[in-house]
Amino acid sequence: MPEGHTIHRAARLQRRRFAGEVLEVDSPQGRFSDGAAELNGRRLEGVDALGKHLFHRWEGDLTVHIHLGLFGKFKVFTDAEKAPEPSDGTRMRWVGSSGAMYLSGPTACEIISAEQEEELRQRIGPDPLAVRKGDLERVKASLARRSTPIAQVLLDQAVVAGIGNVYRAEFCFLAGVDPRMPAREVDEPTVEHIWNLSISLMKVGERIGRIVTVDPAEVGAKKPGDLRRGSRLYVYKRAGQSCRRCTAPIMSTELANRRVWWCPTCQPS
DNA sequence: GTGTCATGCGTAT
């Protein structure tokens, strides 16, 4: 279930478990057979993430680029002996002395050159999970140039990297912004608020492996991880249900082929 | 079993 937090979390967990290991790599599905043969028997040196992209660094200066798309999944097994048979769709599998990793359904799983990686990184905007100096200014500048709806711009990976359909709806709610408002009409303090929300909430998501935007205190819980399915989000997929803050019915519409939800009272136009 | 839907994105029209 991949927004940026999923990718950064996968990178962290894979790094911790597998970095430094020599791995046996194959492609049960067959669609990454050549790549797997190239990697097989090499040491995995590192794993890093940017936005929704993940990079495996292999011995011999080989980089594998992975993008999960909508369906991609990483599965890590701590005991390779007990790992199940890979499904027919397992694109890449690796096995080492500290476990196994299966990848299925990715949009991209490919060995890329340094030039290709550079080109890719050029297209990726500020990542709330890998903040660099000047990021907020870049985000402000991008938004100020766009007349398209704020919620649509927040999905543009060149503007902010890692936000997906769940977070964008939730950030607009928490910032009190109608998702249909033209991006350039959103005032600067609100843009800053959205940026700060993305940093703090995606960090929570990265840590617990789940998107939680509801303030635990608002529902009598101690921490985000304690919130149950169905009470973790304010607006996403809650059309017709009542707003957790004001009880107005949640609205929804489609923007550029993606559905978005909002509270007409808490997010006035 | 079949149909539908999904936290994404590139390309064609």
Add this chain to the structure above:
DNA sequence: TACGCCTGACACG
């Protein structure tokens, strides 16, 4: 704006 692509979970009959 629409479509194709990637896979799996779930609702329905």
